[in-house]
Amino acid sequence: MEAATMVWTAAVVGAGLVYWFVWVMGAAEVKGKRAVDLKMGSITRDKVQDKYTQYWSFFRRPKETATTAASAEKVPAFVDTFYNLVTDIYEWGWGQSFHFSPSLPGRSHRDATRVHEERVADLLGARPGHRLLDVGCGVGGPMRAIAAHSGSNVVGITINEYQVNRARAHNRKAGLDSPRCEVVCGNFLSMPFPDASFDGAYSIEATCHAPRLQDVYGEVYRVLKPGGLYVSYEWVTTPLYRAEDPDHVECIHGIERGDALPGLRRQDEIASIAKEVGFEVLKEQDLALPPALPWWTRLKMGRIAYWRNSLVVRVLTMLRVAPKGVSEVHEMLYETAQHLTRGGETGIFTPMHMVLLRKPAAAASTEEAN
Numbered sequence: 001m002e003a004a005t006m007v008w009t010a011a012v013v014g015a016g017l018v019y020w021f022v023w024v025m026g027a028a029e030v031k032g033k034r035a036v037d038l039k040m041g042s043i044t045r046d047k048v049q050d051k052y053t054q055y056w057s058f059f060r061r062p063k064e065t066a067t068t069a070a071s072a073e074k075v076p077a078f079v080d081t082f083y084n085l086v087t088d089i090y091e092w093g094w095g096q097s098f099h100f101s102p103s104l105p106g107r108s109h110r111d112a113t114r115v116h117e118e119r120v121a122d123l124l125g126a127r128p129g130h131r132l133l134d135v136g137c138g139v140g141g142p143m144r145a146i147a148a149h150s151g152s153n154v155v156g157i158t159i160n161e162y163q164v165n166r167a168r169a170h171n172r173k174a175g176l177d178s179p180r181c182e183v184v185c186g187n188f189l190s191m192p193f194p195d196a197s198f199d200g201a202y203s204i205e206a207t208c209h210a211p212r213l214q215d216v217y218g219e220v221y222r223v224l225k226p227g228g229l230y231v232s233y234e235w236v237t238t239p240l241y242r243a244e245d246p247d248h249v250e251c252i253h254g255i256e257r258g259d260a261l262p263g264l265r266r267q268d269e270i271a272s273i274a275k276e277v278g279f280e281v282l283k284e285q286d287l288a289l290p291p292a293l294p295w296w297t298r299l300k301m302g303r304i305a306y307w308r309n310s311l312v313v314r315v316l317t318m319l320r321v322a323p324k325g326v327s328e329v330h331e332m333l334y335e336t337a338q339h340l341t342r343g344g345e346t347g348i349f350t351p352m353h354m355v356l357l358r359k360p361a362a363a364a365s366t367e368e369a370n
């Protein structure tokens with residue numbers, strides 16, 4: 001073969017391989033968010049690496065971030081940075097719902113996710129005419145599923161502006177724009193809504209980001225109408241967790257570090273905090289316990305996918321399509337996935353401790369009480 005032919009053949013094969021990795025294999029879970037579209041939220045390209053370093057030095061020692069008042073105050077800002085760094089990678093590799101769900105035999109991940117979300121609507125007894133609040137709504141996967149399933153209108157709040165824009169775009173595309181689904185940028189520790197303005201509320205794997213659960217539960221209590229229901233899926237350690245076992249401690253720290261958590265709570269703390277702010281506890285259940293099938297298999301099954309994804313991210317960074325720092329973020333998520341899997345397998349951690357709470361029908365408004 002002539003040299004020129006060889007060069008051309010190599011170039012065509014090389015380009016084909018890049019195309020295959022990036023466009024075909026790169027769109028991991030949900031077509032629509034492609035690897036080539038990986039941005040880092042509202043962070044400009046040149047700041048990604050610095051922001052990642054700042055995030056890492058803040059959350060490296062998670063317990064300390066919750067225990068000192070000064071650093072607890074900074075948590076929402078660092079959580080915002082975290083979601084700038086991970087939102088596109090989550091959408092690319094997981095989909096539009098940023099949570100786990102029990103596996104369902106013979107059903108897809110997408111179905112299992114939807115069933116877990118519709119369960120929230122059913123627990124709330126949501127119906128047309130209801131106005132629900134989604135506390136920590138991400139890019140709105142659960143919001144759209146719940147609005148479509150129940151016919152109710154949903155207002156979501158997230159601290160991350162990039163997610164607000166993504167969620168609004170997805171709502172429009174799904175034909176579930178305002179008033180069916182609305183999205184507000186704000187802090188769930190101090191919400192921009194009047195007292196008693198919602199018929200029901202829910203949070204899916206979001207309140208774990210609050211340094212004090214009392215603060216977010218107190219806010220949900222305030223904005224709910226008397227008699228209104230609130231469902232939350234909480235990330236907690238289970239009674240199997242042993243603080244004197246170094247493997248358990250390392251696993252839980254790994255989950256906290258890689259998920260922007262200011263210290264996981266124990267399962268038995270949730271109901272008492274809910275009562276402390278005035279809620280009645282109607283039901284409490286770890287939805288991960290058998291007969292539910294493991295939620296963590298979805299993380300485990302894709303070793304080849306992880307390898308492929310990290311190669312795609314590295315190649316895109318080399319080609320300057322993705323900003324510098326994305327590989328580090330991806331690596332952090334890979335390690336987090338190992339800790340989450342270990343937490344699930346050992347049973348020391350659950351991301352779906354469900355509580356169903358009610359604001360008493362006779363509850364006075366905050367203003368009347370003062």
Ligand SMILES: C=C(CC[C@@H](C)[C@H]1CC[C@H]2C3=CC[C@H]4[C@H](C)[C@@H](O)CC[C@]4(C)[C@H]3CC[C@]12C)C(C)C
Nearest residue numbers: 089090093094098099205259306309333334336337
């Ligand atoms: C509730 C929270 C987020 C839960 C999950 C949605 C995410 C937790 C860990 C994430 C992931 C880990 C590995 C990534 C992988 C390396 C990459 O190639 C593709 C995306 C991942 C699978 C990513 C997807 C989302 C998670 C499963 C927390 C933050 C409170």
Ligand SMILES: C[S@@+](CC[C@H](N)C(=O)[O-])C[C@H]1O[C@@H](n2cnc3c(N)ncnc32)[C@H](O)[C@@H]1O
Nearest residue numbers: 097098099136137138158159187188204206209
């Ligand atoms: C893991 S995501 C879950 C998103 C959504 N519930 C879902 O299941 O797809 C956590 C969400 O909580 C939001 N969040 C965390 N801390 C917040 C705060 N202080 N105020 C508002 N939103 C917050 C994040 O921005 C993110 O949208």
